[in-house]
Amino acid sequence: MDAMGTRFDGRVAxxxxxxxxxxxxxxxxxxxxxxxVVVADISDEAAAGTVDAVTAEGGRAEAVVVDMTDxxxxxxxxxxxxxRFGRLDVMHNNAADIGLAGDDNDLLGLDVAVWDxxxxxxxxxxxxxxxxxxxxxxxxxGGVIINMASVSGLLGTDTNAAYGSSKAAVVGLTRxxxxxxxxxxxxxxxxxxxxxxTPALSALPERRLAQWAAERxxxxxxxxxxxxxxxxxxxxDEARGITGQTxxxxxxxxxxxxxxxxxxxxxxxxxxxxxxxxxF
Numbered sequence: 001m002d003a004m005g006t007r008f009d010g011r012v013a014x015x016x017x018x019x020x021x022x023x024x025x026x027x028x029x030x031x032x033x034x035x036x037v038v039v040a041d042i043s044d045e046a047a048a049g050t051v052d053a054v055t056a057e058g059g060r061a062e063a064v065v066v067d068m069t070d071x072x073x074x075x076x077x078x079x080x081x082x083x084r085f086g087r088l089d090v091m092h093n094n095a096a097d098i099g100l101a102g103d104d105n106d107l108l109g110l111d112v113a114v115w116d117x118x119x120x121x122x123x124x125x126x127x128x129x130x131x132x133x134x135x136x137x138x139x140x141x142g143g144v145i146i147n148m149a150s151v152s153g154l155l156g157t158d159t160n161a162a163y164g165s166s167k168a169a170v171v172g173l174t175r176x177x178x179x180x181x182x183x184x185x186x187x188x189x190x191x192x193x194x195x196x197x198t199p200a201l202s203a204l205p206e207r208r209l210a211q212w213a214a215e216r217x218x219x220x221x222x223x224x225x226x227x228x229x230x231x232x233x234x235x236x237d238e239a240r241g242i243t244g245q246t247x248x249x250x251x252x253x254x255x256x257x258x259x260x261x262x263x264x265x266x267x268x269x270x271x272x273x274x275x276x277x278x279x280f
């Protein structure tokens with residue numbers, strides 16, 4: 001077990017979707033650094049499992065069941081955190097409807113109910129988390145909201161339009177919240193992961209995982225702890241100058257042109273060597 005830290009001593013964090021994957025790793029990281037953490041999840045069993053992991057390491061955490069699409073549920077979550085621990089310093093809007101069942105492959109075949117569900121959890125849920133966290137953060141003299149976006153909200157692909165659009169909304173909302181409440185000492189930052197090897201993603205076919213891995217310059221895959229490290233750093237005073245930004249954590253996928261495009265360009269240069277001096 002890592003030694004308990006003091007970076008967040010006296011501070012209180014809420015992590016939605018804290019029952020597993022990136023959420024669980026982030027809860028444990030906050031707790032190891034001294035925060036009291038409210039583990040919010042739609043699954044009481046998953047949230048309780050995270051709390052058990054935290055308490056076994058000597059940290060403080062409490063489970064709360066929340067439905068991020070229901071405003072009363074979100075308001076109750078924030079109120080519970082303040083009542084239980086006396087304040088709120090960090091709101092991490094991590095809960096998401098990812099949709100790995102192949103229901104978001106093609107726009108023409110997209111069921112409107114799937115679109116509405118992605119938007120309800122991923123966009124509306126984040127908005128509600130921000131809306132109800134701001135008064136509590138204001139009462140504490142300031143604080144941090146960290147919204148989980150995705151590289152799918154920054155780049156277009158040939159699938160997952162509903163998911164990507166919902167995450168693009170998170171990127172936009174983050175800028176507005178940062179602009180509105182920055183003068184009160186409230187920072188708002190988004191984190192946009194690439195492929196992270198959560199249990200859900202690890203269960204996908206090897207061929208699909210290999211395809212994604214081929215797009216990544218770094219030779220190692222991202223793990224939930226990699227995202228937890230970034231989220232907790234952004235929530236700390238060390239990142240006090242960062243707000244309204246989207247921090248990309250994708251192993252370098254968005255840093256270079258897609259390989260097919262580069263291959264096509266190289267083929268074109270071989271056919272037309274005089275193009276090498278042309279601006280592009």
